[in-house]
Amino acid sequence: MARPRNSDAPDLTKPCNLTAGVIERLTCPPGKAQAFLRDAEGNGLRVRVTPNGAKSFVFEQSLKNRTIRRTIGNVSAYSIEEARAEAKRLSVLLDAGTDPRELEREQAEAKAAATAEKAAQAAAAAIEQAASALTVGEAWARYLAERQPHWGERTYADHLKAAQEGGKERKRRPGVLTKPGPLAxxxxMRLVDLDGPAVEAWAKREAPARPARVRLALRLLKAFLRWAAAEPDLKGRADPTAASAKKAREAAGRPRVRNDYLQREQLAAWFAHVRAIPNPVISAYLQCLLLTGARREELAALRWDEVNTQWRGLDLKDKIEERRAVPLTPYVAHLLAGLPRRNGWVFSSAQSLAGDTKNAARRARYHASKGTQAPEGGVSISSASGRLVDPSIAHRRACAAAGLEGLTLHGLRRSFASLCEWLDIPGGISAQIQGHAPQGVREQNYIRRPLDLLRVHHEKIEAWILEQAGIDFDPAQSVPAGLRVVASA
Known part of the structure; x- marks a missing residue:
């Protein structure tokens, strides 16, 4: 039998001693998708060839009656000795009962897991770095955005004012800039740096100039820190006890109990000067504030559609029950009937146009008193919201003229509760009219007073206050259009 020539293609039916020349002459027989040439040295090494001439080293061996075939690599990337070494390694694995495919899968999974863990560690490090760099202001803004739906307007405004930067022109006082809030x-600061000593040092700096505002800010800060400590991404970054330290509370000082209220003998002087206020809206508002015992913002936010002339009631906002109905007493109804209906607010404010002569004169007088230059172009100093915002100035002037300095708007609410003691009025009646939370199990769970019952007592209170003030008012002759007198049994 003649030896095959060196130019002949190798015989695929027999093992062959692999050389570069043999591999170069290897071709795929016609009609086949691939062909294999076995290495004479064993170890399962083969060279695979396809019809287009692509050649690669392949390992093939049986494991538990199954054929295991793994591609080692292209013949141009591996030398014959490298391919034999890899085939030998795979053969050793199979002899030990290990499937190299499973081993590679496990290695790939382990590599992917390591990569994922590394990425997770990098992400955690980034989050840690971002959380550590988070400022109190950034967390405060997030806190306000999340909690605003659960707060009333006044609570939200208190939070904004406590942290305001300041330096902006006041709406009602042109040329005067706002001051930074206590928390500004x-x-x-970084949130992680806001600890007990930092809050204590802040309270010592701020409290001497505005102790009441600092005490409020301290309460707001305490609630904010409790919220931050409960957030998953801020745990460990915020100290929930930082604003609760005894030294911080001591630095803010103790609140003083206010005792401003109108006594019976002072009613005549107060009514005389309040009724003389040139602005009829402010005059009516202050009288209604005393006669209803309402909170200042509850009454200021009253709208015309919340005045029930048919059933003689007022639907006020309430910080305890959200809304509460109080009687529309005759004199209060008389005051409301005389108010201008500029917009939807009962106690409205004139929204004058910028540049009008009246406001120009007011601005000129204001800046002249301060020695400053009025800005060019009209700037309205009336309420932008269209309702009464701050009647305190007019009230202080009226009280000063009446010799009642120090009486605040909240003092009028205190006056209503105190004056009710002169009458044989159940304590729960006046408390319900004012919107105080029911006291005791009986008040909380058993007593339900309708508006008509409140009206019986409330009209007595109003009539007595007007009598002590020397105001001659006949409800039967002073009922405005749209109201009617309902005879009582």
């Missing part, structure tokens, strides 16, 4: 110095 803390907003630039």
């Amino acid at each position: 110095p803390l907003m630039a």
Whole structure:
């Protein structure tokens, strides 16, 4: 039998001693998708060839009656000795009962897991770095956005004012800039740095100038820190006890109990000067504030559609029950009937146009008193919201003229409760009219007073206050259009 020539293609039916020349002459027989040439040295090494001439080293061996075939690599990327070494390694694995495919899968999974863990660690490090760099101001803004739906307007405004930067022109006082809020110095700090000593040092700096505002800010800060400590991504970054330290509370000082209220003998002087206020809206508002015992913002936010002339009631906002109905007493109804209906607010404010002569004169007088230059172009100093915002100035002037300095708007609410003691009025009646939370199990769970029952007592209170003030008012002759007198049994 003649030896095959060196130019002949190798015989695929027999093992062959692999050389570069043999591999170069290897071709795929016609009609086949691939062909294999076995290495004479064993170890399962083969060279695979396809019809287009692509050649690669392949390992093939049986494991538990199954054929295991793994591609080692292209013949141009591996030398024959490298391919034999890899085939030998795979053969050793199979002899030990290990499937190299499973081993590679496990290695790939382990590599992917390591990569994922590394990525997770990098992400955690980034989150840690971001959380550590988070400022109090950034967390405060997030806190306000999340909690605003659960707060009333006044609570939200208190939070904004406590942290405001300041330096902006006041709406009602042109040329005067707003002051920074008490919490403004803390907003630039990192949240992780806001601890007990930092809050204590802040309270010592701020409290001497505005102790009441600092005490409020301290309460707001305490609630904010409790919220931050409960957030999953902020745990460990915020100290929930930082604003609860005894030294911080001591630095803010103790609140003083206010005792301003109108006594019976002072009613005549107060009514005389309040009724003389040139602005009829402010005059009516202050009288209604005393005669209803309402909170200042509850009454200021009253709208015309919340005045029930048919059933003689007022639907007020309430910080305890959200809304509460109080009687529309005759004199209060008389005052409301005389108010201008500029918009939807009962106690409205004139929204004058910028540049009008009246406001120009007011601005000129204001800046002249301050020695400053009025800005060019009209700037309205009336309420932008269209309702009464701050009647305190007019009230202080009226009280000063009446010799009642120090009486605040909240003092009128205190006056209503105190004056009710002169009459044989159940305590729960006046408390319900004012919107105080029911006291005791009986008040909370058993007593339900309808508006008509409140009206019986409320009209007595109003009539007595007007009598002590020397105001001659006949409800039967003073009922405005749209109201009617309902005879009582």
